[in-house]
Structures are given as C-alpha cells and as structure tokens.
Amino acid sequence: MIRLEHVTKRYSPERTSVEDLTIDIKEGTTAALIGPSGCGKTTVLRMINRLLDPTSGRILVDGKDVATVDPVSLRRHIGYVIQNIGLFPHLTIEENIAAVPRLLGWDNWKIKQRTEELLHLVGLEANELLQRYPKQLSGGQRQRIGVARALAADPPILLMDEPFGAIDPIARTRLQDEFKHILAKVRKTVVLVTHDIDEALKLGDTLAIMRDGRLVQHATPKVVLQQPSDAFVNDFIGADHAIRRLELFKVSDVMSGPSRTSATAEIEEGQTLHRALAMMISLNVDCLSVVDRAGSIIGTITRDTIFSA
Incomplete structure (x- = not known):
C-alpha cells in the first residue's frame, strides 16, 4: 500500500507543485493520476521513489516512511516506466532488462x-530481440x-x-490491452x-483527478463518471461521459450466445462496450x-445489447 499524508512540494514561495495531498493507493490496484498539464502528477510520482523529496508531509510504502x-x-x-522509455542505447535488449537483477546480484x-x-509476457519473441x-x-x-525492464x-x-x-x-491501444493482460x-x-481520460478509465481501478497541485476527486471510474465531485471534474471527463461509461463494461459482460446469422466482423471478449460501439459505427x-x-x-453482441446495458 502507498499512502501520501498531507504532502506538499514547494519549489519557491511563488511556485507550489503539490499542495496538501493525502491519498491511499491500495495494494494490488492501479491508481491513475490524471489532470491538466502542470497539475503536479509527475511530481507525485517522483516523490514516491525519492527522485524528489516533499517540502512537508510524508510518504509511506507498506507502512514505512520512504x-x-x-x-x-x-x-x-520500484519499477519505473517513462514516456521516452529510457532504455540504455549502448546495451542490448537482454542487458537492458537484466540491469536491475544484476545490481541485485542474481546469477546468470x-x-x-x-x-x-518477460519478453514472452509482453508479447515479444526472445530469440529475435535479445541481442x-x-x-x-x-x-x-x-x-x-x-515495461519488461521495469518488471x-x-x-x-x-x-x-x-x-x-x-x-x-493504434499501437497505443494494443499496448494498453497488453498491459491489462499483464496486470491480470x-x-x-x-x-x-x-x-488521457480514456486511458485512465481503461487502466485505472481508481482515478485521482488533480488540479493546481490539489486532489479534486479520488474514486472508482464508475463513481467519477456518475458523481463528479464538482464542475471542474464534470468538464474534465467531458460532456460525453455517458458514452465514456461504456468503458466500464466488457463485451463478455453482456454478450449473448453465438448467432445463427454470421456477423461480418469480430471483437475480442475482453474489449469494452465503447470499443464495440465504435467498431459498429465505423x-x-x-x-x-x-x-x-x-x-x-463464443458469442454475439448487437447495438441493441449495448444500448440496453
């Protein structure tokens, strides 16, 4: 479990990145930190692994103050994955993945x-890529x-x-799907x-929405979409939040048995109703x-089924 207690990060009297943040992230769950650029999301991440230290407050990991x-x-x-990936360009793929295990003294x-x-887990062929x-x-x-190196x-x-x-x-959607399978x-x-609110809804067990360094709402996607805490959250999730709620349901949740009339297109059972409706329209x-x-x-899904759900 990760707990942030009244955490503030202030770079100067005029510049505060995070203000009095208290949040609990339960063990084994995914918390998506989301908000406008400059709201303090990355600063929170960097304080958890002590790339930055808070000005005040404390951060606990499994009950221990970091x-x-x-x-x-x-x-x-702590595994760390960043947007520009951060692989060591002078090391092979095998050496990149092995970096932390070697520091920990694992044998060859x-x-x-x-x-x-790990390469198999992330859907890559070891024999083709290791060197x-x-x-x-x-x-x-x-x-x-x-992702493999972080794990x-x-x-x-x-x-x-x-x-x-x-x-x-296209690659982003595939990677998000693969990451969900990995976390399972x-x-x-x-x-x-x-x-990206759609990415947060897809991957997060909870959404922590931030604004100007402060936590505005922390709840499950269902609660955020049905009960936004204020006008900012309502605007942030978008006027089409009724459609976004389709992200909360999987095709397998509402599908019926295979139809006698063969459909012309297929969708995987783990995809969301949002994706299914988008495919039908397209x-x-x-x-x-x-x-x-x-x-x-293994089944069939129709537009009427989606609208009923």
Whole structure:
C-alpha cells in the first residue's frame, strides 16, 4: 500500500507543485493520476521513489516512511516506466532488462530465465530481440521492453509516467490491452500518470483527478463518471461521459450466445462496450461476433445489447 499524508512540494514561495495531498493507493490496484498539464502528477510520482523529496508531509510504502529508506535501495524495488522509455542505447535488449537483477546480484541462469519469461509476457519473441539494440526496434517494441525492464526484478510497485503517450494511436491501444493482460497475471500496485481520460478509465481501478497541485476527486471510474465531485471534474471527463461509461463494461459482460446469422466482423471478449460501439459505427454494422483470445467465436453482441446495458 502507498499512502501520501498531507504532502506538499514547494519549489519557491511563488511556485507550489503539490499542495496538501493525502491519498491511499491500495495494494494490488492501479491508481491513475490524471489532470491538466502542470497539475503536479509527475511530481507525485517522483516523490514516491525519492527522485524528489516533499517540502512537508510524508510518504509511506507498506507502512514505512520512504524518507527513512536509502533511495537507491528503494528504487531497486520500484519499477519505473517513462514516456521516452529510457532504455540504455549502448546495451542490448537482454542487458537492458537484466540491469536491475544484476545490481541485485542474481546469477546468470536466473537472469536469462527471467528475461525470456518477460519478453514472452509482453508479447515479444526472445530469440529475435535479445541481442538487438534499442535503435533497431520500433517504438512499440521499445515501450514493451521498457515495461519488461521495469518488471525484471519483480518489484511490488510500478510507477508509470505517460508510458504510452509517444506512440501512435493504434499501437497505443494494443499496448494498453497488453498491459491489462499483464496486470491480470502479475499482482502489482501501479501508479499511472496520464492526461488521457480514456486511458485512465481503461487502466485505472481508481482515478485521482488533480488540479493546481490539489486532489479534486479520488474514486472508482464508475463513481467519477456518475458523481463528479464538482464542475471542474464534470468538464474534465467531458460532456460525453455517458458514452465514456461504456468503458466500464466488457463485451463478455453482456454478450449473448453465438448467432445463427454470421456477423461480418469480430471483437475480442475482453474489449469494452465503447470499443464495440465504435467498431459498429465505423463498419456500419449492427452485430459483431465475439471471440476469445484464441480466435474462437463464443458469442454475439448487437447495438441493441449495448444500448440496453
């Protein structure tokens, strides 16, 4: 669990980045920090792993004040993923992923096993990539390697600062989906900084909405969409928040059995109703076949089903 108690970060009397922030992030959940540029989101992240120290207040990780912990030791047990990825350009992919395990004294066979396991987890082929350098990979591949490196030493906490922001929309959607699958397999406490409300709704168990360094609302996506705390939150989530609520439901939640009339397009069962409706509008169809991850048809979803939900 991560707890921030009355945390303030002030750079000068005229410049306060974070003001009296108190928030609890439960173990094994993903908290999405979201708000306008300059609202203090990244500063919060950097204080958790002591790249910055708060001016006042304290930050607790599993009940221990991080100010009393050696910062180097602390960071070795916290995964960190940033927008520009931050891979070491002079190291191979294998050496990048192995960086923290080597610092922790892991032996070579364990590092090799962990590296191959992580590449498989993020959907990459180990034999093809281990000896390549970052510049030889696509942006999406480098971002996946960044996630793999952050997970290498199996840290209980993962900090992510706009991790998918610099990637094209198609690759971003795929990476978000892959990351959701990863989190379903490995239990981590994640703090995700994003400016994208759709990304926050998709990945966050809770949304922490900030404005001018202050916490405005911290609640589940469902509560934020149904009961925004004030006019700012209501404006921030957008006038189309009724449509955004479709992000809260998966296709598998409302699908019916396979239809006798074959649909012309397919959607994976783990996708959201928002994605299903978008596909229907784009393809001008009223029905989609629902498939599992192996590609087998397991159900059907229609526009009427979505509207009913």
